[in-house]
Amino acid sequence: VAPPAFKDEFGGTLGATCIPVFLPLTVLYLLCVCRSPVASVIQWPPVLPPTAQLWDPLAPVLILGWMALQSFFYLLPMGKVRRAGMVLKDGSRLKYPINGFYALCITAVLLTLSLWLGMPLGYLFELLLPLAVCAIGVSFLLSLYLYICSFWAPHHALAQGGNTGNPLYDFFMGRELNPRIGSFDLKYFCELRPGLIGWVVINFGMLMKEVELRDSASLAMILVNGFQLLYVADALWNEEAVLTTMDIVHDGFGFMLVFGDLAWVPFTYSLQAAFLVVHPQSLSPLGATAIVTLNGAGYYIFRKSNSQKNQFRRDPTHPSVANLETIATATGKRLLVSGWWGLVRHPNYLGDLLMALAWSLPCGFNHLLPYFYVVYFTVLLIHREARDERHCRAKYGLAWDSYCRHVPYRIFPYIY
Numbered sequence: 001v002a003p004p005a006f007k008d009e010f011g012g013t014l015g016a017t018c019i020p021v022f023l024p025l026t027v028l029y030l031l032c033v034c035r036s037p038v039a040s041v042i043q044w045p046p047v048l049p050p051t052a053q054l055w056d057p058l059a060p061v062l063i064l065g066w067m068a069l070q071s072f073f074y075l076l077p078m079g080k081v082r083r084a085g086m087v088l089k090d091g092s093r094l095k096y097p098i099n100g101f102y103a104l105c106i107t108a109v110l111l112t113l114s115l116w117l118g119m120p121l122g123y124l125f126e127l128l129l130p131l132a133v134c135a136i137g138v139s140f141l142l143s144l145y146l147y148i149c150s151f152w153a154p155h156h157a158l159a160q161g162g163n164t165g166n167p168l169y170d171f172f173m174g175r176e177l178n179p180r181i182g183s184f185d186l187k188y189f190c191e192l193r194p195g196l197i198g199w200v201v202i203n204f205g206m207l208m209k210e211v212e213l214r215d216s217a218s219l220a221m222i223l224v225n226g227f228q229l230l231y232v233a234d235a236l237w238n239e240e241a242v243l244t245t246m247d248i249v250h251d252g253f254g255f256m257l258v259f260g261d262l263a264w265v266p267f268t269y270s271l272q273a274a275f276l277v278v279h280p281q282s283l284s285p286l287g288a289t290a291i292v293t294l295n296g297a298g299y300y301i302f303r304k305s306n307s308q309k310n311q312f313r314r315d316p317t318h319p320s321v322a323n324l325e326t327i328a329t330a331t332g333k334r335l336l337v338s339g340w341w342g343l344v345r346h347p348n349y350l351g352d353l354l355m356a357l358a359w360s361l362p363c364g365f366n367h368l369l370p371y372f373y374v375v376y377f378t379v380l381l382i383h384r385e386a387r388d389e390r391h392c393r394a395k396y397g398l399a400w401d402s403y404c405r406h407v408p409y410r411i412f413p414y415i416y
């Protein structure tokens with residue numbers, strides 16, 4: 001039996017106690033700020049909504065209906081049959097359906113149909129706060145369910161980090177690695193479907209609200225919608241690649257990921273679109289071209305580097321990666337030291353951050369709020385890089401040190 005893991009991630013027990021209180025309040029606060037005329041994150045006294053604005057009986061119906069609809073799409077026998085994930089502690093490999101892109105397409109068809117039937121999608125703007133409250137509630141309930149069920153999971157199915165014996169810390173980190181109901185994988189489903197697709201649906205609702213208010217969608221709103229739709233469509237098109245990410249391979253499914261997937265992503269990643277509804281911006285053609293170019297460059301780096309590593313991990317003999325320079329490690333796996341992964345140790349983070357900046361720039365320079373995503377994301381990725389570095393050093397030892405000497409910069413070439 002392995003020794004219990006240390007409570008050393010995310011500030012230990014204190015972090016695991018405070019974050020589940022602080023982050024849900026942050027989501028609600030940011031939504032209130034972005035709808036206020038001043039939209040200042042440092043406004044005092046802070047903008048607080050009347051309690052009546054936090055609840056709408058339609059919200060739980062929409063959230064639960066949405067989860068049920070996306071679960072139904074997940075179970076439909078379409079797309080690639082069932083792909084095997086990474087090898088687990090007991091030597092087995094779980095199978096996953098690869099049909100997320102179809103789920104996005106069917107959702108798009110349903111949205112078009114509902115527009116045609118005259119459904120007021122712009123009403124999502126009014127519903128943002130009650131929807132966020134319900135998504136937060138669902139996150140707490142699901143995390144509690146996962147925590148309780150994990151006590152029936154076999155030992156080899158537990159995650160390394162969320163297994164300390166401290167209930168608060170384990171609830172936060174997640175005890176079980178791949179909780180499932182039958183063949184329905186809860187973590188894989190939540191990571192890519194309800195929150196990610198929900199995010200672009202909310203964005204579209206904000207665009208429709210703008211059309212309602214001003215008769216047409218602004219260029220800034222179209223760019224934000226287009227960029228973020230590209231990001232979500234890319235994630236679902238390359239769904240298989242998520243099977244090699246840290247969340248799926250290493251992290252347990254606890255409050256951090258449940259809340260991140262179901263509440264944080266849809267309601268904070270859509271802040272720029274919600275902001276533009278109340279604070280319209282005009283963009284010059286030159287400004288728009290520069291922003292599109294920045295997003296294109298970020299996307300290119302993000303996609304090429306992620307695909308290169310994914311291809312290399314799936315089949316190192318594939319012609320697209322077979323000629324790259326590598327370092328051998330004691331585990332039998334090799335590390336890339338040329339190509340994208342020879343430029344910096346996380347080229348995919350670099351591309352993702354350039355895109356994050358391009359999503360905020362259409363909102364102009366008069367407010368900090370639309371830049372919340374860039375700031376949060378920089379902190380998240382620097383922290384994530386440090387966590388990954390610790391895992392890799394523990395896994396690969398001297399080979400990792402040698403990789404770090406070959407590739408000294410972590411995310412930004414010649415800077416960090």
Ligand SMILES: NC(=O)C1=CN([C@@H]2O[C@H](COP(=O)(O)OP(=O)(O)OC[C@H]3O[C@@H](n4cnc5c(N)ncnc54)[C@H](OP(=O)(O)O)[C@@H]3O)[C@@H](O)[C@H]2O)C=CC1
Nearest residue numbers: 245246247306309313334335336337341348349352384388
């Ligand atoms: N939009 C958002 O909110 C978020 C987006 N992301 C994005 O998700 C994507 C995945 O990120 P994440 O899971 O954090 O990390 P990575 O995809 O960067 O995966 C890290 C793993 O890659 C392997 N690896 C590292 N260096 C090398 C190398 N030189 N050669 C071969 N393999 C290597 C190691 O695993 P092993 O050796 O075991 O294979 C390491 O643990 C990124 O593009 C990131 O930007 C991430 C978080 C949030």
Ligand SMILES: CC(C)=CCC[C@@H](C)[C@H]1CC=C2C3=C(CC[C@@]21C)[C@@]1(C)CC[C@H](O)C(C)(C)[C@@H]1CC3
Nearest residue numbers: 191192234235242245247256257259260261264265
């Ligand atoms: C503040 C807080 C609660 C943080 C939790 C972190 C989560 C929001 C993120 C952890 C890793 C994520 C990934 C994506 C979304 C955000 C979370 C869940 C991702 C699905 C976005 C789309 C990308 O293409 C991706 C598939 C590579 C990515 C995977 C990691």
